[in-house]
Amino acid sequence: MSTSEHRLAVEVRDVAKSFGGVLALDHVSLELREGEVHALLGENGAGKTTLSNILAGLYREDSGSVLVEGVERHFHSPAQAIEAGIGMVHQHFRLVSSMSVAENLHLGSPDTPKVVSSRTLVASARRMMDEIGLHVDPTAKIWQLSVGEQQRVEILRVLARGAKVLILDEPTAVLTAKEARELFGVMRQLVAGGRTVVFISHKLNEVLEVSDRITVLRGGKHVITRDAEGATARELARLMTGEEMGIEVEHREVTGPPVLVLEGVTARNSRGVEALHDVALTVRAGEIMGIAGVSGNGQTELAEVITGMRTCERGRITIDGSDVANTSTRHIADLGVGHIPEDRIGVGMVASAPVKDNAILRHYRTDELSSKRMLKRERILAFAKDIVEAGRVQTRSVHMPAGQMSGGNQQRLVARRESLVADRLLVAAHTTRGLDVLAAKQVQEAIVDRRDADCAVVMISDDLDEIMAIADRIAVMYEGRIMGVFDRAEFDRERIGLLMGGQTETEVVA
Amino acid sequence: MIAGYRLQRRLDADARRTAILRVLGAVGGLVAAGFFLLLTGRNPFTILADSIEAVFGSKRGIEGVAVQSVPILMCALGVALSLRMKVWNIGSDGQFLMGAFVACGLGINIDAPNWLLLVMMGVGALIGGALWILVPAAARAHWGVNEIITTLLLNFVAVQMVVWASLGFWRDSSSMVTQSTRIVPVTLPRIPGFDSVSIAFFVPLILAVVLWIVFRSTKVGYEIDTIGGNPRAAAFAGINVPRRIIVVMLISGAIAGFGGFLQLTGAPGAQALNGGGFSRSYGLSGFIVAALAGASFLGVIVAGLFISAMFYAGIALQTKGLSVYIIFAIYGLVLVGVAIGETAARYRLQKVATDGGAASAAPTTPTLAEATP
Numbered sequence: 001m002s003t004s005e006h007r008l009a010v011e012v013r014d015v016a017k018s019f020g021g022v023l024a025l026d027h028v029s030l031e032l033r034e035g036e037v038h039a040l041l042g043e044n045g046a047g048k049t050t051l052s053n054i055l056a057g058l059y060r061e062d063s064g065s066v067l068v069e070g071v072e073r074h075f076h077s078p079a080q081a082i083e084a085g086i087g088m089v090h091q092h093f094r095l096v097s098s099m100s101v102a103e104n105l106h107l108g109s110p111d112t113p114k115v116v117s118s119r120t121l122v123a124s125a126r127r128m129m130d131e132i133g134l135h136v137d138p139t140a141k142i143w144q145l146s147v148g149e150q151q152r153v154e155i156l157r158v159l160a161r162g163a164k165v166l167i168l169d170e171p172t173a174v175l176t177a178k179e180a181r182e183l184f185g186v187m188r189q190l191v192a193g194g195r196t197v198v199f200i201s202h203k204l205n206e207v208l209e210v211s212d213r214i215t216v217l218r219g220g221k222h223v224i225t226r227d228a229e230g231a232t233a234r235e236l237a238r239l240m241t242g243e244e245m246g247i248e249v250e251h252r253e254v255t256g257p258p259v260l261v262l263e264g265v266t267a268r269n270s271r272g273v274e275a276l277h278d279v280a281l282t283v284r285a286g287e288i289m290g291i292a293g294v295s296g297n298g299q300t301e302l303a304e305v306i307t308g309m310r311t312c313e314r315g316r317i318t319i320d321g322s323d324v325a326n327t328s329t330r331h332i333a334d335l336g337v338g339h340i341p342e343d344r345i346g347v348g349m350v351a352s353a354p355v356k357d358n359a360i361l362r363h364y365r366t367d368e369l370s371s372k373r374m375l376k377r378e379r380i381l382a383f384a385k386d387i388v389e390a391g392r393v394q395t396r397s398v399h400m401p402a403g404q405m406s407g408g409n410q411q412r413l414v415a416r417r418e419s420l421v422a423d424r425l426l427v428a429a430h431t432t433r434g435l436d437v438l439a440a441k442q443v444q445e446a447i448v449d450r451r452d453a454d455c456a457v458v459m460i461s462d463d464l465d466e467i468m469a470i471a472d473r474i475a476v477m478y479e480g481r482i483m484g485v486f487d488r489a490e491f492d493r494e495r496i497g498l499l500m501g502g503q504t505e506t507e508v509v510a
Numbered sequence: 511m512i513a514g515y516r517l518q519r520r521l522d523a524d525a526r527r528t529a530i531l532r533v534l535g536a537v538g539g540l541v542a543a544g545f546f547l548l549l550t551g552r553n554p555f556t557i558l559a560d561s562i563e564a565v566f567g568s569k570r571g572i573e574g575v576a577v578q579s580v581p582i583l584m585c586a587l588g589v590a591l592s593l594r595m596k597v598w599n600i601g602s603d604g605q606f607l608m609g610a611f612v613a614c615g616l617g618i619n620i621d622a623p624n625w626l627l628l629v630m631m632g633v634g635a636l637i638g639g640a641l642w643i644l645v646p647a648a649a650r651a652h653w654g655v656n657e658i659i660t661t662l663l664l665n666f667v668a669v670q671m672v673v674w675a676s677l678g679f680w681r682d683s684s685s686m687v688t689q690s691t692r693i694v695p696v697t698l699p700r701i702p703g704f705d706s707v708s709i710a711f712f713v714p715l716i717l718a719v720v721l722w723i724v725f726r727s728t729k730v731g732y733e734i735d736t737i738g739g740n741p742r743a744a745a746f747a748g749i750n751v752p753r754r755i756i757v758v759m760l761i762s763g764a765i766a767g768f769g770g771f772l773q774l775t776g777a778p779g780a781q782a783l784n785g786g787g788f789s790r791s792y793g794l795s796g797f798i799v800a801a802l803a804g805a806s807f808l809g810v811i812v813a814g815l816f817i818s819a820m821f822y823a824g825i826a827l828q829t830k831g832l833s834v835y836i837i838f839a840i841y842g843l844v845l846v847g848v849a850i851g852e853t854a855a856r857y858r859l860q861k862v863a864t865d866g867g868a869a870s871a872a873p874t875t876p877t878l879a880e881a882t883p
Contacts (some may be wrong), residue, residue, distance in 0.1 A: 357732065357736070
């Protein structure tokens with residue numbers, strides 16, 4: 001690597017960091033050049049976030065050093081890091097939702113004058129935006145903005161403090177495909193102006209698309225830093241995991257009887273707006289019905305209405321012929337319906353409770369694990385250990401709080417647990433969102449295993465690649481309606497993509 | 511190279527370390543209280559010695575603590591139960607008073623054999639305590655109304671109810687005391703060998719063990735803990751969350767109410783309602799105990815006996831010119847100390863280098879010199 005022709009923004013030298021005896025960063029060295037998008041690639045727990053938190057002043061390194069423009073720095077706080085020109089945009093935004101964009105931009109900044117009016121704040125916010133070349137309505141309240149716009153406010157807030165190095169932690173995880181594209185434009189614009197962008201992701205295609213250079217971390221160690229040009233997704237996946245990736249699914253003709261039948265189903269979302277209109281759908285035993293669509297087009301409500309978590313206003317929902325609309329989650333689960341919910345931490349588990357309590361969440365009432373009143377504590381322990389083992393959940397102990405596991409392991413636990421519930425039907429929503437390559441593959445395999453055991457599967461995802469690889473049939477949703485259902489032989493990326501964007505079948509054909 | 515220290519957040523909070531640091535925090539709070547006593551011109555060591563003397567110096571002291579512990583522990587168990595569901599029942603004082611109110615009403619107005627009257631009063635107290643939390647429970651479960659406000663405010667209403675009864679409709683007109691109801695005709699039997707401790711002393715101890723077993727090995731306990739951990743996950747698992755919240759809050763109120771019955775029939779000289787003074791802020795003490803114990807039922811016993819001893823000492827020391835309110839101030843300091851201890855358990859002190867880029871603490875850095883050109 002010749003460093004003479006590139007000016008270095010940041011140099012990381014031999015940085016190590018451990019948490020409670022576990023080495024999270026194992027003597028990593030890295031150079032960030034001025035004017036580049038530098039991707040940090042790795043699975044959950046590879047050390048990407050630890051490294052960026054050290055750069056952003058949230059953690060302190062145990063050993064090693066960080067040089068900013070050639071000067072050695074040790075940050076004690078994010079404020080010191082930003083003063084040195086390094087700022088970070090976190091996965092979860094830190095904005096005050098009831099305040100305006102202009103107010104948020106000035107919040108906590110040392111440059112904000114002591115006495116302000118909303119007019120001066122808006123004017124100064126406009127100035128900032130013009131200087132940086134990024135625009136959001138400064139008078140809008142944060143809650144009125146889309147996620148993509150909120151992220152833009154976060155970026156503006158960091159850049160307004162003079163950051164030259166911008167760290168984006170999994171910025172696309174919360175964005176729609178269109179918003180992600182816009183973000184990439186912003187990233188290119190920023191590096192063209194001489195700034196450095198550190199892009200943390202485990203989506204290989206995105207990394208290849210937007211980065212200049214790529215660094216792969218694995219298990220806290222530096223694996224490789226290379227130019228993005230000429231790199232392939234397959235090669236990067238192998239470097240990230242140390243093994244070959246990509247799920248291979250065998251597809252057969254589906255002949256099983258219908259398990260789930262929806263007729264004329266209409267439901268409202270949590271804000272009371274009608275989110276499902278007259279949905280009809282049939283899913284047969286032994287098939288995976290992929291639900292394709294941009295997030296927020298009724299998929300969440302569809303999963304909830306099937307599993308009894310949401311009221312069905314009109315229509316019929318039957319499972320193996322028995323009407324389940326508006327019964328109860330318990331009744332539906334007892335019929336053999338498993339559900340991997342979209343929000344696995346918020347809905348699917350109790351983060352503060354031990355792994356074993358989470359493992360039995362759906363089964364504690366069975367005769368195997370409890371009598372009329374008492375829990376069978378030894379059986380529960382054995383049951384939890386089985387789930388952990390069969391689900392390949394990596395945890396130190398089943399007594400550890402589930403929230404302390406990585407996201408991938410949490411999802412392995414939920415996926416395994418729900419697979420055990422799902423004798424007849426598995427509803428799986430955004431199962432691989434935020435997971436690394438290996439965990440995603442294992443969760444996908446668990447879903448395919450269910451299908452092979454003659455279970456019906458409804459798989460919701462906004463990742464069309466994933467659906468096209470795994471599903472036997474695809475239903476496209478747009479604004480709460482099913483726009484079309486395709487057999488595997490008719491899978492056509494372009495056509496499905498157009499339907500996802502709201503064009504009707506006749507428009508597409510014409 | 512200068513070595514320094516810094517706080518490092520732990521990924522795991524070890525239960526034993528947390529317990530030790532909570533106790534250390536409580537001790538720290540007491541030490542801080544000592545300094546404040548010093549500022550008021552009193553010698554904290556003398557007060558400590560007097561307190562220990564008051565509690566352990568005589569059989570009377572130990573019996574006094576035992577008597578005092580019953581209402582405090584009953585209120586604490588009620589609070590701790592709802593706390594397992596992350597519901598803050600601040601109203602145990604009111605539930606305690608209303609339990610005593612119903613028990614007293616039955617006791618002075620109904621003619622029945624002693625055993626039957628005691629049973630009726632006990633059941634009445636359970637119902638009285640439960641009814642006093644019914645509205646906050648329903649409002650919380652179905653409309654998400656903050657139970658801290660509603661339960662707290664009902665305390666004041668309960669005090670006025672009891673004052674009204676003692677000044678008005680149940681007033682003992684034959685007595686010189688203006689604010690007292692008639693005396694209930696029945697008491698719980700004394701424990702043999704004790705002058706003032708009745709069998710009421712065993713009730714909270716047994717109840718604590720029962721609750722401990724419920725949460726350790728029953729389905730209901732698991733469901734309540736699941737609701738406390740994440741109500742949405744509980745609903746996902748098919749648990750009827752609003753119904754569970756109501757039932758658990760009613761039981762929480764009933765336990766405090768039963769404490770009122772135990773006080774009325776078990777404590778020496780408490781056989782009548784004498785206005786709001788019938789509860790010497792037992793709900794407040796109980797709340798402190800539950801908070802100190804971190805909603806662990808066996809912990810409630812330990813913390814409860816500790817607080818009862820402090821409370822008794824405080825009353826005993828009034829003869830030496832100390833206000834009982836000092837006890838509440840000390841509670842506050844102890845609580846702050848425990849909160850600090852609990853937070854501290856999530857961190858550890860790590861030795862690090864503060865300059866030169868090399869660390870003395872990291873054992874895995876043999877080649878560090880090579881990295882610095």
